[in-house]
Amino acid sequence: MLAYERTDVSGSGVPDPILVAKGVRKTYRTGAESVEALKDLSISVQPGEFVGVMGPSGSGKTTLLNCLSGLDDIDSGEVWVQGELIHSMSDARRSTHRAKEMGFIFQSFNLIPVFSAAENVELPLLLAGVAPSEARKRAVATLDRVGLGHRISHRPNELSGGEQQRVTVARALAGEPSLVWADEPTGNLDSETAGSIVELLHELNRDGLTLVLVTHDRAIGETASRLVQMRDGEVEATSLKGAV
C-alpha cells in the first residue's frame, strides 16, 4: 500500500540520488573550545537505499544526521535534497521542505505527550496541507501498517516503549517522505523489541522507503544495505552489504 517510487528525473535509467552532501564541515563552539564534529564530509543516498551510519559515541553520527537533514546549520559545504540546496533556504521554507521530504525517528521516542497516537501521526500530514479527514484516515492506516491499529486513541504515556517507537515510525512514514532519518531508534528498547523495530524498518525499506539509520550497534548496522563507518567526524569506510 505504501509504495515508494524511485525517482528518475534524468531518465537515464540510473535514479538520481535523493541526497547529495559535498564537503560538509561542522564545528561546535562553546566558549574558547571548539569541536570539529564533521570534517569535510561527502556522501550521497540513492532512492531505496538503507544506509547505516555506525561509529563510536562522539564520532559525529548525530551531527551528520542533523546537518544533512537540515535540522542544524553547517559551516561549509553543500547539501542537496531532492535537487534542492537546503541550507540556502530560509528557516520557514526549509521547515516546509522538511515536512514534505523527510521523516524522523529518534532514540527517545519524542512523541507529543498531549496528543493521541493518531494525532501524533497525522501532524506531518496536516502540515503538508492534507485535509483533516483524509489525514486521519491515512494516520490510522499507517498505524495499522506498523501494527498499532488498536491503539490509535491512546496517549503516548499509555503505550509501552516499543509501541511508542512504532508510533514514531508511523509518524515518520505518514507524510510519505522521500527520506527517513533514524537516530539510534532502538537505543531505549530491550533487544527483542529493538529487533522487531529493525525488522519493521527493513520491511518498509523493502516496500521502497529510503532510510538512513544511525546506530552504534554493530548487529543492527550490519543489516543495512550500505554501511558508513564514522570516526572523529570523518567517514572512515563505506561498505556494501555482505562486503564487511
Add this chain to the structure above:
Amino acid sequence: MILAFAVVLLGVALVLMVRRPILRRLAVRDATRRPGETVLVIAGSLLGTAIITGSFIVGDTLDASITATATQQLGPVDEVVMFTSAEEASAAAEALRASDAVVDGAIAMSSARAALYTTGSEPKAEPGARLIEMDIEAATSFGGDPGQTGVDGSDPAGDEVFITQDVALALEVGVGDEITASLYGVEKRLRVERIFPRLGLAGFWTGFETISPNAFVAPGTIAAALEGQQDPSVRTPPSHLLLVSNEGDVEDGAVLTDRVTREIEEITGATNIDPVKKDRLDSAQTQGDQFSEFFLAIGAFAVIAGILLLVQIFVMLAEERKSQLGMLRAVGLKRSDLVRSFYMQGGIYGLPAGIFGTLLGIGVGWAIVKVAAPIFGGFGDFSLDLTFALETSSLIAGFSIGVVIALATVFLTSLRISRVNIIRAIRDLPEPTRIRPRKRSMIAGGVVAILGVMSLLSGLGNEQGWAGVIVGPGMIAYGLVPLFSRVVGTHRLLIGASIGSLAWGAFGNEITSGAFYDSGDIFAFVLVGLLLNVAAVILLTQLQDAIGAVVRRFGAKRLSLRLGLAYPLARRFRTGLTLAMFSLVIFTMVFISILSNVFSGQIDNTVKDEAGGYDILVDSLGTDPPSAAALEGVEGVDRAATLYFGTAQFTTPRSRDPKPWTTSGVDETFVEIGPPNLTDDDLAEGISNDEQAWARLLEDDEAAIVPPFFLNEGGGPSIEYVRTGEQITIIDPVTGKSAERTVIAMTDDDSAFSGVYMNSDSLRDVMGAQVPPSRFYVSVDGDADAESVVRSLQGEFVRNGVEAVTFRSRIEDFQQGSLQFFRLMQGYLALGLAVGIAGIGVVMVRAVRERRRQVGVLRSLGFRPLMIGTAFVIESTLTALTGVVIGVALAIVTARQLILNGEFGDGIEFIVPWSELLILAAISMVASLLATMWPARQASQIPPAVALRIAD
C-alpha cells in the same frame, strides 16, 4: 502572634538549610539557576503581601486622621456635660476643680449658634458659626498644657470677637476687620481681635463637621440677645456646658474616662455625661479598622490569586524535576526530605517576597491615600484631611501574614507533590488513574460533606453564620463525589457538584432570603466570589473533552490552534489554577465596575426618591430660623415645608450604646407636597404603600421612619441596626429625657441627613427646643431655575444663617464621592490583575522550558518557527480569555442578582457597562499577550538540533 508564627516558619526553613546541606543545595540551585524566573516568582508572590500591608496602612491613615481631629476639635476635653443654665455649669466646674477627682481641668462654657457675615461689596457668610462665652484666661491652661488649648490672653471686650482660622477663611477677614453676628434675631457688630487655630478649646466642636467655626465673645453677649424673645420654644436655647479634662495628655487621658465619669456623677449629680474624646478615638479606631477590612476584602481576591500562582509554580517545579526527584528518592532521600527541600525553596522565595512586599505595601498604601485624600477632602464642612500614617505593627502584620501564607501554601503543596512513585518518576510514567476512589478520600469526602451539613444548619437562622450557609452546600456536593463515584462516575459527579455550587452561589442568597449578606460583612462577598469561580473552573476542566472535540472539529486544520489548546486541555489541574487566578481577579474588577456604573446611572432615580416633590434643601440657624411663609415669599419658590430638626441620641435592639443621629419632625404640609420615597419591602404590617406609611407617621405619636445607614459610621458596607417593626429609643442629649418609638418604614436614601422622621409633636415631645424649625424642604415654581432660587434664598436670609442647596447637586456631589471611591478600588484591584499577568508570564516561561524537546520534535516534523510561537501565544491568550469570560459572566450574574433583589436599594436598574468591560477585557488580554510574547519568541527560536539533544 502572627509575627512569631512567621518567624518560626522562616526559622524552620533556616534550620533545615543549615542542617541538611544536600537539600539546601537542591533548593538553592533551583532558585539561583534561573534568576529571571525567581524574580518573577517573587514579584508574583510579593504582591499579596503588598496588598495586605497596604490595606493596614490605609486603616492607620484613617485612624490617625480622625484622631487628629480629636486634637483639633477636642484637645484636652475628655468629657462634656450639658446643663440647663450657665450657673449650674459653673458651679459644677468649681465643685469638680475643688475635688480630688483625677481631672486636670474643668471649665464652664456657654454657646449659641449664630450667623457671621461681612457686609460691603462682596459679602461673605458663615451661617453655622457658634458664639462662645468662656473664661479665656482660665481656658488657656486648661488640661495642664497651654500648647493644646489653642487660646490665650484674656476675655474679649464687648465689641470684640476672637475667631478661629476656619471663620477667618470663610469670611476672608483678618485682625482688625469688622464682622456682623446675628443671634436670636439680634445683629451685633464685632471687631476681630485675635485669630485662634483649630485646636483644643479654640477648636472645640462636637458636631459632625470637621471644621470649627467658633467665635469667642464677651460674657453676657448671648444673654443680652436672648432678652425679649417672643417664642423661646422654637428657638434652640444656648447650651451651657461643663468641659472636663482627665489627667494625662490629649490621647492618654481617655483611659480614665470611666472613672472620671463616675466621679463627675458623684460630685455634680449630672447623669448625661458625654465621653466625647473616648467616643472620637474609638470611632477613629473603628473606622480605620473598617477601612482596612474593606480594602483587605477587595484585595483578598488578589491575595488568593497570588496563592494560586505559588501553588502553580511549585506544581510545575515538581513536574519538571520529576525524574530527578525519583532518582533522589531511589538513592535514599525520604519523602519528607523532598518536602523539606521544597519548603526551603519556599523560604528562599518567601523571605524576600515578604520584605519587598512590605516595602511595596507602603507604596501601595501611600498611593491609595494620595488618591483617596481628595475624595475625603471633597465633602465641604465634613471633609477629612487624610494624612499618611503608618504603624510599625501594620508593617509587621503585613509581612508576617504574607510570609505565613506563602510558606503554608508551599508546605501544603509540597506534601502533595512529593508523593511520587520512584519508578514512575524515573521513567516519567503517568500517575495511574484510579478507577476506584481510595478509602482515604472516601472518608475525607464523607467528613467534608458532614461538616458541610453542619455548617449549613448552624449558619441558617444565625446572622453571623453566613460563611457556613455560603460554602455548606458546596462542601456537601463535592464531599459526596468520592462516596458515589463508583456508582455514577467521578466525572459526572464533579459536573453535577459544580453546577450545583454555581447555582447556589448565584441564587442561594435569594433562596435563604438573604442569609448570605444580611450580616453586612463584606467578606461574604469574597466567599461567594470564590465559590462561584472555583466551581466554574472545576466545571470547565471537567468539560475539557467536549471542548477538545469541538476544537478538533473546527480547528483541525489550524495546527497552531490545536497545539496551543492541546496542552491546557491535557493539564487540567494546572490550567484550572491559571484560570481561577485570572477569573477571580476579573470577577471582582467587573463586579465593582458594574456597581459603580449602576450607581452613577441612578442620579435621576435617587433625586426623585429622596427629594419627593421638593427641589431645594434649606438649613438655617436653630437660634433664629426664618418662617416657611417668609421663604415662600422669595421669587421662584412655590412651597416650603418646615422640619423640626436636630440631633438626638438613639439606641436600637442591636446598638445598645446611645449614638447621635439627626432627626426631623414633620407635619401635613411636608407629606402633602411630596415626602421622600420609602423602601417597598420594609413597610410595617398593615401598611401597604408609602402614602399609608406617611399618614400613619402623622397620626401615630409612637411611629418613626428610619433612614438607610442608620447609626452607621464610616465607610464599608452598612449594618442594619434596626428593622421595621422594632423599637428604637430616642434620647435628648441635654435633658436625658427618652422615649420609645416603633419603626414603621425606611427611607430609600438620605443624603440630606434628615435622619429619623417622626411627626413634629412626637419629636418635640422628647426633644423640646433642641429641635427648632430650622430645616425646610422647598419646591420651586414650574418655570423657575432651582439654582438661582438657591442664590436668592441664601442672599435674602443671611441673618438667619440660611444654607440652601438643590437636592440634585447634593446627590451629585455624594455620587461623585462614591464614584471616585469605586475608581480607587478598581485601581487597587489592578494590582490583582498584575498578579494574574505575572502568573501567566511565569507559567509560559516554564512551559517553554518544559517543552523544549517537544519543540525540537515539532520543528523536525516541519513546524515553522512562527507556528510554534503562535501556538504558545494561543495557549496563554485562550487561557486568559477563558478566565476573563468566566470572571465577567459570573460577575454579571452575581451583580444582577444582588441588584434585582434590592440588596442595594429599591428600583435600581441593572446596567452592564459593556464598553468598560470590553476595555477591561482588552487590557487584560493585551497584557497577558505581552507577558507571553517573550517566552513564545524564545520557544520559536529554539534550534531543533539543540532541542533534540536535551535529555529528559
